[in-house]
Amino acid sequence: MVSERVGKYIEAKGISYYAFENSLGASRGSISKAVKDGKSIGSNMLEKIHATYPDLNPTWLLTGEGDMLLTDTVWQNSSINTYRLKTDTAVESQQIPLYDLEAVAGLVPLFGDNNAFKPVDHIMIPHLPKCDGAVYVTGDSMYPLLKSGDIVMYKAINDIANGIFWGEMYLLSIDMGGEEYITVKYVHKADDKQYIKLVSENKHHQDKEVQLAQVKALALVKASIRINAMT
Structure with missing residues (x-):
């Protein structure tokens, strides 16, 4: 599930849910609750996650296939x-x-x-x-x-x-x-x-x-x- 993989990514990065939500401009507890309850995360928020965390592999996030992290992230965007x-x-x-x-x-x-x-x-x-x-x-x-x-x-x-x-x-x-x-x-x-x-x-x-x-x-x-x- 996408929300579960978001939780795994946050854990792998070693950051708090508060910092993650804050970096996305999301309300406090919105992501942590979705991960905890296994609920879906809206497409708009997924786009923000992709934009804010360019090292996160979008294919892995959406399908579970491939590696979690992209190895050749650059700041070109x-x-x-x-x-x-x-x-x-x-x-x-x-x-x-x-x-x-x-x-x-x-x-x-x-x-x-x-x-x-x-x-x-x-x-x-x-x-x-x-x-x-x-x-x-x-x-x-x-x-x-x-x-x-x-x-x-x-x-x-x-x-x-x-x-x-x-x-x-x-x-x-x-x-x-x-x-x-x-x-x-x-x-x-x-x-x-x-x-x-x-x-x-x-x-x-x-x-x-x-x-x-x-x-x-x-x-x-x-x-x-x-x-x-x-x-």
């Missing part, structure tokens, strides 16, 4: 954007670890010691700026530049107070009353030096000022990936 500073130097080859934010319990522990966490996969794209890791994007605040399910690759900023390049795009972890709020925003100066202004690409989202002291983790977004289709 994806949009790759880079966001470089003038001081950036391209790296000819690097393995960028892709992390499941739910599994690592947020950016703060991940940035504290990323060697303590096992990535769900690695991304290899030549001639990118140096990156520390990659995570999936959620929400629509940076749409249409980024949409939910896209991947952003980042370089962590250790000195938050002095390491901000104003106007650039950042991945942030913000303490909101004891809860971690993770977002991708442009970071601008605020009138009060103790605050920063978070600006969205999506004009339906209003700018928001937060205290700099509330920012617990910060990373400069270096590149993004959007999987478009699979051949």
Whole structure:
């Protein structure tokens, strides 16, 4: 059954159902429930799975025949954007670890010691700026530049107070009353030096000022990936 094979693929990848559903823009529990109950998965969702996970063999998924994974996956059907500073130097080859934010319990522990966490996969794209890791994007605040399910690759900023390049795009972890709020925003100066202004690409989202002291983790977004289709 297709749903059973989806479950086997998720297990083989070592990712959580939450991360898998989130990468597809699916409602939480929708895939896990289909797998658990042996129910069918709609054709629209199967198309999203094919587009988002190009290493998954569609023949195996639909029929059970052949190998689970395609061995020669390339990024030819994806949009790759880079966001470089003038001081950036391209790296000819690097393995960028892709992390499941739910599994690592947020950016703060991940940035504290990323060697303590096992990535769900690695991304290899030549001639990118140096990156520390990659995570999936959620929400629509940076749409249409980024949409939910896209991947952003980042370089962590250790000195938050002095390491901000104003106007650039950042991945942030913000303490909101004891809860971690993770977002991708442009970071601008605020009138009060103790605050920063978070600006969205999506004009339906209003700018928001937060205290700099509330920012617990910060990373400069270096590149993004959007999987478009699979051949």
